[in-house]
Amino acid sequence: MSSEARAIDVSVGLFILLGLGSVIFLTSQTLGSNGLSGGESYTLHARFGHIGDLKVRAPVALAGVTIGRVSQITVDPRDYQATVELRIDTTFNQLPVDTFASIATTGLLGGKYIELDPGGDDEVLQDLDEIQFTQSAILLENLIGKFMLKGKAEPDE
Amino acid sequence: MNKSLQACWNSFGQFAGTFGGFQLFSLRLLPYLPKAILRPRLITEQIYSIGALSLVLTMFGGFFVGVVLALQSYSTLVEFGQVDSLGAFASEALVRELGPVVAALLFAGRAGGAVASEVGLMRATNQIAAMELMAVDPLQRIIVPRFIAGVISVPLLAAIFCTMGILGAYLVGVHQLGVDAGAFWSHIQDRVDLFEDVGSGLFKSFVFGVSASLMGVYEGYYAVPGASGVSRAATRTVVITSVWILLFDFVLTGMTMPGV
Numbered sequence: 494m495s496s497e498a499r500a501i502d503v504s505v506g507l508f509i510l511l512g513l514g515s516v517i518f519l520t521s522q523t524l525g526s527n528g529l530s531g532g533e534s535y536t537l538h539a540r541f542g543h544i545g546d547l548k549v550r551a552p553v554a555l556a557g558v559t560i561g562r563v564s565q566i567t568v569d570p571r572d573y574q575a576t577v578e579l580r581i582d583t584t585f586n587q588l589p590v591d592t593f594a595s596i597a598t599t600g601l602l603g604g605k606y607i608e609l610d611p612g613g614d615d616e617v618l619q620d621l622d623e624i625q626f627t628q629s630a631i632l633l634e635n636l637i638g639k640f641m642l643k644g645k646a647e648p649d650e
Numbered sequence: 651m652n653k654s655l656q657a658c659w660n661s662f663g664q665f666a667g668t669f670g671g672f673q674l675f676s677l678r679l680l681p682y683l684p685k686a687i688l689r690p691r692l693i694t695e696q697i698y699s700i701g702a703l704s705l706v707l708t709m710f711g712g713f714f715v716g717v718v719l720a721l722q723s724y725s726t727l728v729e730f731g732q733v734d735s736l737g738a739f740a741s742e743a744l745v746r747e748l749g750p751v752v753a754a755l756l757f758a759g760r761a762g763g764a765v766a767s768e769v770g771l772m773r774a775t776n777q778i779a780a781m782e783l784m785a786v787d788p789l790q791r792i793i794v795p796r797f798i799a800g801v802i803s804v805p806l807l808a809a810i811f812c813t814m815g816i817l818g819a820y821l822v823g824v825h826q827l828g829v830d831a832g833a834f835w836s837h838i839q840d841r842v843d844l845f846e847d848v849g850s851g852l853f854k855s856f857v858f859g860v861s862a863s864l865m866g867v868y869e870g871y872y873a874v875p876g877a878s879g880v881s882r883a884a885t886r887t888v889v890i891t892s893v894w895i896l897l898f899d900f901v902l903t904g905m906t907m908p909g910v
Binding site: 516 | 691695696697701702705741745802803805807808809810813814816819835836839842844848852
């Protein structure tokens with residue numbers, strides 16, 4: 494093989510390695526600590542009266558640490574409640590049945606996420622179980638509305 | 651009035667003819683693709699001249715697009731106190747849009763025009779006719795290796811473009827503007843999705859690679875023999891490919907954007 498052909502081979506090899514390296518870089522950067530990255534998970538359900546702007550893929554947090562994701566949001570056509578499906582890492586399969594699920598907000602205007610607050614029951618939640626104790630999203634608009642009405646009402650008293 | 655209508659009709663016919671010819675040419679290439687694996691050296695040589703030689707331009711472009719993106723978005727994000735998501739913002743824009751599109755535009759300018767003029771010059775100097783006389787199929791020997799090399803190179807170049815862009819944004823964001831390095835990377839990991847963002851970006855650049863390389867070899871193969879014909883083939887390749895990439899990007903983005 495001539496040295497020129499060899500030089501071409503080497504640079505083509507380097508080029509392709511660099512390209513594949515970049516693909517791997519991009520892939521690995523996106524598969525970091527975002528809760529569920531290929532690991533085993535189990536499913537829980539929770540029903541809320543109002544979910545605010547909770548989105549699919551929103552984090553499910555335990556003590557502020559992401560342990561899962563919201564995988565599906567549907568509305569029950571009979572009792573008009575939102576049913577949220579949570580996929581949670583199997584490492585955290587010891588949640589008591591009286592775990593409390595609330596929709597919280599990151600920061601003042603940040604996105605919504607589900608915060609789990611474990612109770613003290615001895616029984617634990619199994620796959621496909623439903624969380625009994627939930628609290629709907631707090632709507633900022635409603636709070637502001639209440640606050641303003643209260644401010645107006647007070648001078649009359 | 652009648653005359654201008656006639657001229658309109660004629661140019662439309664010409665457009666339809668070119669478009670149809672392009673489609674037929676693409677179909678004609680299909681049966682050659684599997685056989686091209688028998689001569690891998692032809693493809694390697696083309697990857698060298700099409701892909702590896704475009705590398706420096708692409709890396710340069712990607713780096714500075716990332717740098718400018720970081721500087722630009724910082725001034726907006728700092729008003730909302732959201733500078734931590736600078737990395738996510740820059741990398742999402744790079745991976746979804748800028749990487750595939752700008753890398754393909756650079757490729758069209760750097761390599762597409764070169765392929766068209768090279769093949770066109772072969773046509774003009776009767777090298778293609780000579781091959782046909784020697785019972786060597788010019789489509790197999792010249793066109794298909796260049797096409798395959800382009801299809802392989804463009805997604806790789808786009809990935810390199812994105813990586814350089816993210817590194818550029820990192821350098822400026824973290825070392826110059828003082829964004830926290832941990833927050834920079836963790837926001838990227840949190841926001842950029844493997845399939846929705848990286849996958850759709852690579853899919854886009856694959857489509858752009860196919861169209862850019864097809865256009866280059868088509869224009870070159872059917873170039874009017876002669877100096878002006880070859881230069882026109884090169885120009886048309888760059889112009890048509892760029893318009894096509896930008897138009898098709900809109901369609902692909904509409905198709906792959908989640909929640910639209």
